[in-house]
Amino acid sequence: MAERNTKISKVDAIYGLILDKIQSRELLPGDRLNIEDLARDFGVSRTPVRETVNRLIQEGFVEQKHNVGPSVVQLSDEQAQDLIEANAALGGLVFDSFGYLKDLQGLQSALQEVMTMQLTASECGDDRRFHEASVGFHKVLIEHCTNPIIRDYAMKTQNQINMCNFAYMATKENHQQSLKAHSEVNEAVQNGELKKARKLMERHNKFEGTIFFQGKKRNL
Known part of the structure; x- marks a missing residue:
């Protein structure tokens, strides 16, 4: 052992x-x-x-x-854009699947735990743990998707997009934006407001997408 x-x-x-x-x-x-x-x-x-x-x-x-x-991993600009679009679309499907959960307690508990980790990492100035918690926030949502096919595709896409997140989290402004967005989504989920949480998460994913392309954006 x-x-x-x-x-x-x-x-x-x-x-x-x-x-x-x-x-x-x-x-x-x-x-x-x-x-x-x-x-x-x-x-x-x-x-x-x-x-x-x-x-x-x-x-x-x-x-x-x-x-x-x-x-x-090396992505072309077009591949990265496609990845952002796929991530946003799959994120919406993940939230839609939550309507089939018997209750939200498991999701709420897991999301609150990783949110606490992200807040603590932010207060301590631990960028690596902050990034891990930020990625964990997205993964908690995906792991609770009730459709296994959507869950598998969403997880694969999220893993690939984490490469972009390294650059995204490199600036404090984006660091705080991530924390704010996750806090808002978490609050909506804790209150059982899934439609509101879905919209907030979609906006968050699209905001992150615009950061990566720097003038080469297309509408998401």
Whole structure:
């Protein structure tokens, strides 16, 4: 059991280090992730690095190209725009599915917990934990989607869009906008006002979308 826990902690640690490299732009979109080089840099065997890279691929941060190997995901402007549009549309479907929940207690509790984490991270100035909580907020909503097909597509899209969120969260203004938007959505959900929460979340997703394209926007 101790060996298994050590293995998990190594993967988690390497995962955090690679995400830090992406967030700090030390690793740029398109940069290759060489397993052997990373293992040497982190002073570990190739196994936990390989597991970490597989996790990053599953979460949409890294892509595996044929005959090239793993690399940081690189999206064209059009691909990023399409991704934002898909995310906004799927987000609406996720909220529509909440009407089939027997009650909202599970969703309300989980959303409040991650909202508290985001608020605490903001007060402490912990940007990494703030980002994790911000991503977690979106994922809590998706995880409570009652339609498994919509849930799977929405989660995949959210994982891919997290690459954009790194740049989005780099400025304090956008940092505070995210906190404000999530607080408003959470309050509406806690009050059982799902239609209001849906509109607020749609506005939030579209606002984030306009940040990424800087003059290359199209109507969302």
